[in-house]
Amino acid sequence: MSTILNFLKENQDSITKTLMRLTRTESPSHTKELVDQCGDVLKAEFESLVGGTVEMIEKKEVGNQYKFTYGTGDETEQILIIGHMDTVWDKGAIPIKQDGDLLYGPGVFDMKGGLAITLWALNALREKGVQGKRKVVFLVTTDEEIGSEHSKEIILEEARKSSVVFVPESSISPHAAVKTERKGAGQFTLNITGVSAHAGINAWDGASAIEELAFQIIDLKKLANREEGISVNVGVINGGTRVNVIAKEAIAEIDVRITKKNQAEKLARQIRNRPVFVEGTKVVITGEIERYPLERTESVIELYKQLKEIAHTHGYDLGEGSSGGASDGNFTAGLGIPTIDGLGPQGDGAHSENEHVFLSNLPYRAALLAEIILKHIH
CATH class of the missing domain: 3.40.630.10 (Zn peptidases)
Structure with a gap:
């Protein structure tokens, strides 16, 4: 000893x-x-x-x-x-x-x-x-x-x-x-802006930020890869004001994890370059891979x-x-x-x-x- x-x-x-x-x-x-x-x-x-x-x-x-x-x-x-x-x-x-x-x-x-x-x-x-x-x-x-x-x-x-x-x-x-x-770990925030409207009187005049958020969550989860050790978790969501108002705003906070340094740039690019699914909505992404x-x-x-x-x-x-x-x-x-x-x-x-x-x-x-x-x- x-x-x-x-x-x-x-x-x-x-x-x-x-x-x-x-x-x-x-x-x-x-x-x-x-x-x-x-x-x-x-x-x-x-x-x-x-x-x-x-x-x-x-x-x-x-x-x-x-x-x-x-x-x-x-x-x-x-x-x-x-x-x-x-x-x-x-x-x-x-x-x-x-x-x-x-x-x-x-x-x-x-x-x-x-x-x-x-x-x-x-x-x-x-x-x-x-x-x-x-x-x-x-x-x-x-x-x-x-x-x-x-x-x-x-x-x-x-x-x-x-x-x-x-x-x-x-x-x-x-x-x-x-x-x-x-x-390695990164955090991103997904900010969505839509068009508000009365959910009954003008149901087709609005563009729901919440609906866009739902599509975004499903699409973001496709970036996860268990075999390569890439995880994507939408951990916090928020949006809307009242049940009878088409949501003008919605937000999601996203946690990502990677196992290789060379995964970082590609994953960050895929998160930032979001398609838009609901016409009339706008998607803005902030954040980064913070730790390799x-x-x-x-x-x-x-x-x-x-x-x-x-x-x-x-x-x-x-x-x-x-x-x-x-x-x-x-x-x-x-x-x-x-x-x-x-x-x-x-x-x-x-x-x-x-x-x-x-x-x-x-x-x-x-x-x-x-x-x-x-x-x-x-």
């Missing part, structure tokens, strides 16, 4: 306390004041455990973001770890409780567990006196759960300086497999093999898998930077009232991250 893993196992209670402090400082994406309080806790933990340099990136619309740096490596390419401290939960929405080896709470799995194991992975490297040619940058954002509009540029900026990216997002349940693939897929490339497979080898020395087998959900790792993968995701601790229930992590797994996951960093820092 590695000395790093032994050190972290000896500190399991302290890792748990770090995670508890982060979890208790609730941080719903849309409440800047609370997210900033969580940032204060995260900053204090980093300074105590790692002692590197801290840069706060002030934001007005969302919580302030942080760039933490360990080491002063002289090589041009750094090691990048990306995470987020915002959660999908309003304050007090679900209780924080410990039941034996399980810790339940808002964001504990997605992804405060990942933040805690990253802090302790870097602490283990510090305690072992590890310094390398590359510095490690731990970038923590505050709007991942609401689309990363205010963090995308800093993520891309740091990714372009990096040789590899590790994402301690929630692992794949139930066996804590890492993510070697993630679907994290594809299982040769460089990603090599990272997984390295992780699997480390896990074997720790006494367990590390699996891999794919996710239909996207993360900030999609941004870095889209640039062609070797990126591996799902490095967070074993748990389950992301975005559900059952959200939890296994406390006994925290040292193992921190050690896994520490030792993969060790392979790339020199």
Whole structure:
């Protein structure tokens, strides 16, 4: 068993306390004041455990973001770890409780567990006196759960300086497999304008936006391709004013997922270039493919093999898998930077009232991250 893993196992209670402090400082994406309080806790933990340099990136619309740096490596390419401290939960929405080896709470799995194991992975490297040619940058954002509009540029900026990216997002349940693939994602809005009229007196003078929307939904679903991993979901629709008025307006919000980067341009073009089915209506499409897929490339497979080898020395087998959900790792993968995701601790229930992590797994996951960093820092 590695000395790093032994050190972290000896500190399991302290890792748990770090995670508890982060979890208790609730941080719903849309409440800047609370997210900033969580940032204060995260900053204090980093300074105590790692002692590197801290840069706060002030934001007005969302919580302030942080760039933490360990080491002063002289090589041009750094090691990048990306995470987020915002959660999908309003304050007090679900209780924080410990039941034996399980810790339940808002964001504990997605992804405060990942933040805690990253802090302790870097602490283990510090305690072992590890310094390398590359510095490690731990970038923590505050709007991942609401689309990363205010963090995308800093993520891309740091990714372009990096040789590899590790994402301690929630692992794949139930066996804590890492993510070697993630679907890319896009969102589009379909706005339809028709011609209103009295549904009884002037039934044939109008042009129904709702009728056009119905045709559009059926046609859009034809773009989905299960074999190629392309999904199209019309998740929100709205239109009309009264039952006896032909609808002048209708709107639909569309979510798309892709598995290959080369699918993105074609699918976006097919969505934007809509035919019109109901004479007198007008269709306007806005939106884009926001995140390219994290594809299982040769460089990603090599990272997984390295992780699997480390896990074997720790006494367990590390699996891999794919996710239909996207993360900030999609941004870095889209640039062609070797990126591996799902490095967070074993748990389950992301975005559900059952959200939890296994406390006994925290040292193992921190050690896994520490030792993969060790392979790339020199």
